[in-house]
Amino acid sequence: MDKIDIVSSTAVLVPVDNIDTDQIIPARFLKTVSREGFGEKLFYDWKYNADGSPNPSDPLSGQKGVILVAGNNFGCGSSREHAAWALHDAGFKAVVSSSFADIFKNNALNNCLLPVRVTEDYLDRMTRVLKSAPDTVVTIDLGAQTISVPGAGEAKFEINGYKKECLMKGYSDIDYLLSDKEAIMAYERKHF
Amino acid sequence: MGKTLFDKIWEDHVVKHIPDGPDVLYIDRHLIHEVTSPQAFSALKEKGLKVFRPDRTFATCDHNVPTLGQDRPIEDESSRNAVDRLAENTAANGITYFPLGDPGNGIVHVVGPEQGIVLCGQTVVCGDSHTATHGAFGNIAFGIGTSEVEMVMATQCLLQSKPKQARIVVDGTLAGNVTPKDVILYIISQLGTDGCTGCFVEYSGEVFRNMSMEGRMTVCNMSIEMGAKGGIVAPDSKTFDYISGRRFAPAGDEFRRAVARWQDLKTDDDAVFDREYRFDAADIRPMVTYGTNPGMGVPADGVIPETAVGCDKATFDKALAYMGFRRGEPMAGKKVDYVFLGSCTNGRIEDFRAFAKAVAGRKKAPDVTVWLVPGSKEVESKIESEGLGDVLRAAGFEIRQPGCSACLAMNADKIPAGMYAVSTSNRNFEGRQGYGARTILAGPLVAAEAAVTGRIGMPV
Incomplete structure (x- = not known):
């Protein structure tokens, strides 16, 4: 797995609440059996019209950066990990919101995509800054658990201590579980 | 504690x-x-x-x-x-x-x-x-x-990580035209589409105790639509009766021993939840959604409100623009192009019984396309063995074969762009039922009404 430490970049701002995983990656793109190539399908129905022509009112157009800043309740809906794969494949390293849907959050963490949860107040402030100055560089420091945006100040964010270590060292849950097979089999002997 | x-x-x-x-x-x-x-x-x-x-x-x-x-x-x-x-x-x-x-x-x-x-x-x-x-x-x-x-x-x-816990209590008696789907759509409309994020929800109270297993499944199914990690109902004799005799379930003495253990599966009287919500069954009416998340719901004879729980103005405006609706408009009487009965939310035998009973002796509206999709082969065969198939065909309906179907339109069952679909499924997100499709979530009775009248209306 990749590692995360400090992420510093301009941000892609999509100030819409309740962005669901059907928006992030529409279901018709889930028929493939590999993990590859979902980046180009990211927010597909926002980017393109029904006939495949670019949508001039695509909220992402013209924005660049590896940090996505979205409205409240990001990633709600379907459990499809394809949403996290698409964001990661498109180059995103972190998503900032005032709340994340549980399954999306786990999927993101399992793909080295950092969900940064800030207060609604801080999200409002950084959204205002990014709207007026789109070139602002946002810095997320996982070690210090801080996000800073010039003009909006710095905020702390929470992350599970175990998950933080995994992200910083590139460990994955499955390696941990596989190393614990003895305990798992002991549990089975006791319970079944 | x-x-x-x-x-x-x-x-x-x-x-x-x-x-x-x-x-x-x-x-x-x-x-x-x-x-x-x-x-x-x-x-x-x-x-x-x-x-x-x-x-x-x-x-x-x-x-x-x-x-x-x-x-x-x-x-x-x-x-x-x-x-x-x-x-x-x-x-x-x-x-x-x-x-x-x-x-x-x-x-x-x-x-x-x-x-x-x-x-x-x-x-x-x-x-x-x-x-x-x-x-x-x-x-x-x-x-x-x-x-x-x-x-x-x-x-x-x-x-x-162990999630927080919430309890949702609904006491009282539901009106005859209110289905379990209406109960959960009502709850989500009150709490919002992220109202229970980070929580596991226990449903308790008279309404859930009196509900069939199929109904409890419909309710728990949509827990995720208010952000909950899951929903749970304490098992009782209805639960044990449902499991008894099924193919992979324990049988004989093994089943009896299992039931003896399962009897203890309940919340202690002095347990404390992180959050507790109470609703009254008398306030719950047949529901429809008007927007692009399951929390944007009103009674089928209600009007589109000024705003919804957990939705800022820009998001609410975007949803109404997608649906082609305006604030203050009544939902009743709105034209419907498609009706979809099915999905893991409402594709069970009880849903087909309710739908068939409501359309018995009536005729499918000529300009509505209706997809009746059983949730499984077993539901499909029960539809026929219980005689519901004959009732449905006599009313002009065709029964399709089992699958997720138009709930998420991964197969050929796609709602065309701009069309309105009354769906018994679980999500009304933009494009969920096909590019540009406009979904109105409802229970099987509102779906039946739409299928025979071509309009949104209150089921009898």
Whole structure:
């Protein structure tokens, strides 16, 4: 797995609440059996019209950066990990919101995509800054658990201590579980 | 301090606790389907591993399957490939698989309980957010991503942090035209689409006690639509009667011993929840949604409000623009182009009984396309054995074959752009039922009314 430490970049701002995983990656793109190539399908129905022509009112157009800043309740809906794969494949390293849907959050963490949860107040402030100055560089420091945006100040964010270590060292849950097979089999002997 | 039902099941499944981290949680049942499993099987193979506990793993194909002509090969190449891959992967790992056309086939969350795979007091996971359905039997059931599917395949465990807990109590008696779907749509409209994020919800009170198992499944199914990790209802004699005699359920003395254990699956009187909500059954009426998340709901004779819980103005405006609706408009009388009865939310026999009863002796509206999609082969066969098929055909309806169908339009059952569909499914997100499709979520009775009148209206 990749590692995360400090992420510093301009941000892609999509100030819409309740962005669901059907928006992030529409279901018709889930028929493939590999993990590859979902980046180009990211927010597909926002980017393109029904006939495949670019949508001039695509909220992402013209924005660049590896940090996505979205409205409240990001990633709600379907459990499809394809949403996290698409964001990661498109180059995103972190998503900032005032709340994340549980399954999306786990999927993101399992793909080295950092969900940064800030207060609604801080999200409002950084959204205002990014709207007026789109070139602002946002810095997320996982070690210090801080996000800073010039003009909006710095905020702390929470992350599970175990998950933080995994992200910083590139460990994955499955390696941990596989190393614990003895305990798992002991549990089975006791319970079944 | 007492424990909740959730606490008891969770503690019973903790293999070990990681300091300052999650618990290693043992998983009793792993349900899989063709969309979220192939990448997990591939990753397992790359590591040189096989599925650790294939006897705890069950598979069905549902998302990609056509709902007509299931006896023929699937036309769409990528859909066919996904289904074929599931057959290969399950065979290679010794997993019970219900292929297309098999009497056990159907939507994963309909099949699990129907086949007696899902019991009580268990941990149940599936790479599908509507896994919450199985909480209806007193289980900790939740959806997971594909990396987690791989973890369960490899170790029968997940690393999970214990969520917060909420209790939703609904007391009183529901009116005759109010279905379990209306109950959950009402709750979500009150709490918002992220109202229970980070929480596991126990449903309790008179309304859920009086509800059938099918109804409890409908309610638990949509827990995820208010952000909850899952929903749970304490099991009772109705639960045990439902499980009794099913194919994979314990039988004889083993069943009796299991029931004796399951009797204890309840929340202690002095248990404390992080949050508690109370509603009155008398306030709940047949519901419809008007927007693009399941929290944007009103009674079927209500008007579109000025705003919704958990929705800022820009988001609300965007939703109404997508739907082609305006604030203050009545929902009743709105024209409907499509009606979809089915999905893991409302594709069970009870839903077909309700729909058939409501349309009996009436005729399908000529300008409405109606897709009636059973949730499983077993539901399909019951529709015929109970005589509902004759009632439905006499009213001008056709019954399709089981699958997820228009709920997420991965197969050919897509609602065309701009069209209005009254759907008994679970999500009205933009594009969910097809590019540009406009979804109005409702229960089977409102769907029946729309199917015969071509309009939104109050069921009798």
